[in-house]
Amino acid sequence: MSGQQAGAEQRREESSAPTSSPSRFVLGLDVGSTVIRCHVYDRTARVRGSSAQKVENVYPQPGWVEIDPDALWAQFVAVIKDAVKAAGVQMNQIVGLGISTQRATFITWNKKTGHHFHNFISWQDLRAAELVKSWNNSLIMKLLHGATKLLHFFSRNKVMLTVSRFTFTTQHVTLRLVWILQNLPEVKKAVEEDNCCFGTIDTWLLYKLTKGSSYATDYSNASTTGFFDPYAMRWSKLIATMVSIPFSILPPVRDTSYNFGSVDEEIFGVPIPVVALVGDQQSAMFGECCFETGDVKLTMGTGTFLDINTGKTPQHVNGGFYPLIGWKIGHELVCLAEGNAGDTGTAIVWAQKLDLFTDAAETEKMALSLEDSEGVYFVPSFSGLQAPLNDPCACASFMGLKHSTSKYHLVRAILESIAFRNKQLYDMLQREIQIPVTNIRADGGVCNNAFVMQMTSDLINEKIDRPAHFDMSCLGAASLAGLAVAIERLLQDTYGWELRGERQSLWSLCDQTGARSGQICDKPSKIDGLKPQGYQFQKRQQ
Numbered sequence: 001m002s003g004q005q006a007g008a009e010q011r012r013e014e015s016s017a018p019t020s021s022p023s024r025f026v027l028g029l030d031v032g033s034t035v036i037r038c039h040v041y042d043r044t045a046r047v048r049g050s051s052a053q054k055v056e057n058v059y060p061q062p063g064w065v066e067i068d069p070d071a072l073w074a075q076f077v078a079v080i081k082d083a084v085k086a087a088g089v090q091m092n093q094i095v096g097l098g099i100s101t102q103r104a105t106f107i108t109w110n111k112k113t114g115h116h117f118h119n120f121i122s123w124q125d126l127r128a129a130e131l132v133k134s135w136n137n138s139l140i141m142k143l144l145h146g147a148t149k150l151l152h153f154f155s156r157n158k159v160m161l162t163v164s165r166f167t168f169t170t171q172h173v174t175l176r177l178v179w180i181l182q183n184l185p186e187v188k189k190a191v192e193e194d195n196c197c198f199g200t201i202d203t204w205l206l207y208k209l210t211k212g213s214s215y216a217t218d219y220s221n222a223s224t225t226g227f228f229d230p231y232a233m234r235w236s237k238l239i240a241t242m243v244s245i246p247f248s249i250l251p252p253v254r255d256t257s258y259n260f261g262s263v264d265e266e267i268f269g270v271p272i273p274v275v276a277l278v279g280d281q282q283s284a285m286f287g288e289c290c291f292e293t294g295d296v297k298l299t300m301g302t303g304t305f306l307d308i309n310t311g312k313t314p315q316h317v318n319g320g321f322y323p324l325i326g327w328k329i330g331h332e333l334v335c336l337a338e339g340n341a342g343d344t345g346t347a348i349v350w351a352q353k354l355d356l357f358t359d360a361a362e363t364e365k366m367a368l369s370l371e372d373s374e375g376v377y378f379v380p381s382f383s384g385l386q387a388p389l390n391d392p393c394a395c396a397s398f399m400g401l402k403h404s405t406s407k408y409h410l411v412r413a414i415l416e417s418i419a420f421r422n423k424q425l426y427d428m429l430q431r432e433i434q435i436p437v438t439n440i441r442a443d444g445g446v447c448n449n450a451f452v453m454q455m456t457s458d459l460i461n462e463k464i465d466r467p468a469h470f471d472m473s474c475l476g477a478a479s480l481a482g483l484a485v486a487i488e489r490l491l492q493d494t495y496g497w498e499l500r501g502e503r504q505s506l507w508s509l510c511d512q513t514g515a516r517s518g519q520i521c522d523k524p525s526k527i528d529g530l531k532p533q534g535y536q537f538q539k540r541q542q
């Protein structure tokens with residue numbers, strides 16, 4: 001739908017509304033590693049206005065990846081203002097903000113002044129590679145693995161089995177935070193003086209938006225740090241103690257759809273409530289309506305993330321896939337198992353920087369113009385190779401180059417490498433997770449590419465749905481926010497309840513009042529416009 005059509009439709013909707021109160025909208029934000037975007041959603045989950053900006057990563061040393069927090073903050077505020085303007089609505093019509101963020105990218109700051117001690121350290125950063133290696137080979141880890149294996153043998157407790165296979169990776173916050181604590185004297189001092197806050201991007205944005213009055217994260221973001229225990233649903237005492245991460249610097253963990261506090265009025269002129277914080281992959285899962293056990297989504301953005309809904313309890317895993325919290329909304333807890341490949345969009349962006357093409361969209365035609373890659377292969381590993389190889393030091397490389405190799409072969413090899421990694425992840429999922437796959441839905445910028453989509457479908461021999469609207473992380477965040485706002489408004493309007501301060505979970509309040517089965521829907525799949533529609537990729541007939 002064009003912007004003009006959307007505008008006309010919105011005016012019709014407003015003029016035919018029974019009351020004179022203006023329409024209300026929810027913002028869905030996605031702070032990705034490549035793009036930061038904001039969509040304004042109406043109550044039928046249609047996008048009324050949008051804005052996006054490119055995230056500037058900083059590379060101070062080979063292997064180090066950082067983001068300047070001041071630049072990110074300026075972009076975050078700008079995309080919100082621009083999207084609201086593009087939608088042609090007023091800030092006071094925005095009833096809730098849902099924020100999805102790249103996960104495991106963190107910062108620390110001064111509790112008293114709010115000043116950060118360093119840039120965001122990205123999930124792609126490799127500065128802790130040596131620490132990871134030495135911890136994984138350490139006596140403590142060997143003892144831990146041995147003891148838990150033994151305990152599993154006698155008790156058959158599967159948590160013990162999972163712990164016995166646990167290893168550190170550079171993608172976990174854990175050892176990158178340890179690196180910061182060991183190498184930045186300012187942070188060390190602040191910790192000693194109980195003046196240090198740690199946060200992933202969601203926590204820091206919340207802190208900035210509320211001018212320091214709210215400090216929290218949600219279960220989905222916490223579960224991706226590497227030192228959250230998804231079985232006990234709290235920060236892991238075992239890991240924090242083992243690597244000396246002080247509990248005093250960690251934020252409280254809240255539900256995903258929750259009233260986290262209101263944006264300070266000075267920022268947008270009105271106090272907009274922040275009603276959802278969620279990790280971007282979990283948010284995409286929610287946006288793709290992967291609500292049932294066995295539902296799978298494949299997100300190809302900066303990296304590739306393959307997630308399966310494992311139901312109410314965290315899956316016991318085998319070292320490749322890892323258990324995560326999908327979302328927690330009152331009594332409803334959804335767990336996921338995830339596997340990933342770190343370099344997907346990064347390979348496209350890198351090739352673009354080398355002038356192999358000018359626009360990512362050209363890559364599809366370039367690949368299709370050839371019969372095959374003429375034996376050229378690309379290894380997509382600027383930030384190491386994740387499971388099943390688990391080598392943080394693996395280098396990206398081309399193989400099989402010949403005199404006849406052109407840039408077309410190189411581009412085709414890069415796209416093929418993305419599909420091969422998808423196949424590798426899917427095989428690992430089938431090996432490790434004993435849950436039958438029901439649906440596979442794709443999203444993220446790289447799923448624009450029909451060559452990658454078709455090749456993936458051919459390799460895994462499964463149907464893959466690609467929704468018409470790819471920004472599933474934004475949609476998921478907006479749905480989670482909409483859920484909180486709808487429930488809260490319903491409670492206030494219908495029951496006259498004022499919810500203040502440390503609120504009870506909105507979801508459980510709704511259960512108590514029976515509102516869940518009433519006007520609002522408990523599963524957003526029932527809301528118009530949320531069901532993924534679009535294109536289906538199926539294995540080609542040979």
Ligand SMILES: Nc1ncnc2c1ncn2[C@@H]1O[C@H](COP(=O)(O)OP(=O)(O)O)[C@@H](O)[C@H]1O
Binds near residue numbers: 300447
């Ligand atoms: N048609 C396309 N073919 C291949 N890659 C694409 C295409 N369109 C966009 N991309 C890539 O998608 C990536 C951005 O995806 P996105 O999901 O927005 O990332 P993130 O959420 O990680 O910031 C970029 O690397 C971009 O080059």
Ligand SMILES: O=P(O)(O)OC[C@H](O)CO
Binds near residue numbers: 033034104280303
């Ligand atoms: O930037 P994305 O969308 O590839 O997501 C990054 C992940 O959240 C890292 O865990």
